[in-house]
Amino acid sequence: MTLFTHDSMGERLALTQKTAQAFKARAHHHDQNNTFPFENIEDLKRIAYPALTLSAEYGGIGVTLEEMLRHQAIIAENDAATALAIGWHIGMSKQLSDERPWAETTFREFAKDVVAKGALINSAATEAATGSPTRGGLPETTARTTESGWVITGHKTFTTLSPVLDYFVVSARINDTDEVGQFLVKRTYGGLRIEETWNMLGMRATGSHDLILDQVSLPKDALLMTKVVNRAPQGWLLHIPAVYYGIAKAALNEALEFAAHYAPNSLATGTIGDLPLVQQKLGQMRAKLIESEYLLFGVARDWDLADAKTRSTLGDALAVTKTSVVNHAIEVVDLAMRLVGARSLSMDNPLQRLYRDVRAGLHNPPMEDMVYINLAQSALRALRENHHASNF
Numbered sequence: 001m002t003l004f005t006h007d008s009m010g011e012r013l014a015l016t017q018k019t020a021q022a023f024k025a026r027a028h029h030h031d032q033n034n035t036f037p038f039e040n041i042e043d044l045k046r047i048a049y050p051a052l053t054l055s056a057e058y059g060g061i062g063v064t065l066e067e068m069l070r071h072q073a074i075i076a077e078n079d080a081a082t083a084l085a086i087g088w089h090i091g092m093s094k095q096l097s098d099e100r101p102w103a104e105t106t107f108r109e110f111a112k113d114v115v116a117k118g119a120l121i122n123s124a125a126t127e128a129a130t131g132s133p134t135r136g137g138l139p140e141t142t143a144r145t146t147e148s149g150w151v152i153t154g155h156k157t158f159t160t161l162s163p164v165l166d167y168f169v170v171s172a173r174i175n176d177t178d179e180v181g182q183f184l185v186k187r188t189y190g191g192l193r194i195e196e197t198w199n200m201l202g203m204r205a206t207g208s209h210d211l212i213l214d215q216v217s218l219p220k221d222a223l224l225m226t227k228v229v230n231r232a233p234q235g236w237l238l239h240i241p242a243v244y245y246g247i248a249k250a251a252l253n254e255a256l257e258f259a260a261h262y263a264p265n266s267l268a269t270g271t272i273g274d275l276p277l278v279q280q281k282l283g284q285m286r287a288k289l290i291e292s293e294y295l296l297f298g299v300a301r302d303w304d305l306a307d308a309k310t311r312s313t314l315g316d317a318l319a320v321t322k323t324s325v326v327n328h329a330i331e332v333v334d335l336a337m338r339l340v341g342a343r344s345l346s347m348d349n350p351l352q353r354l355y356r357d358v359r360a361g362l363h364n365p366p367m368e369d370m371v372y373i374n375l376a377q378s379a380l381r382a383l384r385e386n387h388h389a390s391n392f
């Protein structure tokens with residue numbers, strides 16, 4: 001049975017829930033051993049999850065943004081690292097399906113591979129010298145023209161999902177100029193290797209290793225596009241806050257279980273869940289989750305229903321969603337650990353992993369400082385435009 005088998009969102013979500021339950025039991029092992037969850041990815045391939053957001057025109061399931069986020073939250077509630085890793089593939093697949101920035105033949109070949117084999121894709125843009133590509137630095141990776149196509153050389157960091165990627169979208173400077181191109185690099189090309197460098201405090205199982213490109217020969221059509229700064233809102237990036245919303249839900253579940261069953265002998269009857277102070281913390285956690293749910297899925301529904309012109313106005317809402325949901329998730333995890341107490345610090349307790357994983361959200365795009373600066377600039381720009389219009 002695959003996601004293609006079901007016609008309704010509810011049925012598809014139930015299948016993802018059933019599949020992801022096994023991830024929870026494996027999460028501790030992969031986190032502690034800093035290993036990649038190959039078995040989780042294979043389970044997702046078995047239900048055709050890689051084709052979830054690929055448009056029906058190209059053989060995929062073509063779900064809405066809202067449904068995509070709900071699937072991601074379910075996976076994250078069981079294993080955040082798996083959700084964040086696979087989220088880049090399904091997010092990019094949705095963007096590519098919606099915007100069609102590639103040549104038709106190139107995209108059709110990619111889509112066919114996704115449907116037939118569960119092929120996976122992610123971008124490789126970050127470098128040690130430039131930091132996050134959202135900051136605007138030029139890549140040190142270079143692509144030079146040859147008679148047969150291109151030769152690309154470089155070193156990329158934070159290449160999430162790298163142990164199982166089939167396609168890498170690599171940013172590189174063209175012929176030592178300031179022109180930047182995006183190149184489609186297949187895993188099968190000679191000179192490509194993965195250097196296993198990922199050893200972080202949180203999200204340890206995302207396989208975000210370094211990509212080494214050593215004189216990799218590419219065909220002429222590997223150049224997907226010359227990079228143009230795209231300031232248009234990108235709804236698919238909501239896959240990031242969906243993961244942290246899932247982490248927050250998992251933390252609440254842990255706190256509820258503890259409150260409902262822990263009965264120290266200092267209590268005459270019942271459990272700590274009957275104490276007003278504990279109930280207050282649980283209520284705070286639920287309140288933050290409800291706020292996040294309405295913001296995350298509400299903005300996603302707005303995106304799904306909007307035309308291109310309306311979507312161009314949703315940039316502030318998308319950015320606020322990421323920042324707010326991540327900050328709420330951090331607060332929920334903190335409240336859960338305060339409620340559970342010192343037991344939450346045990347390496348055998350899931351809350352300590354959730355605590356480490358949720359911190360990673362602060363370093364996923366868009367960055368919080370840029371969100372607030374852009375919100376201020378947007379408000380000031382609107383005010384000035386209104387003043388200018390009132391003078392005529």
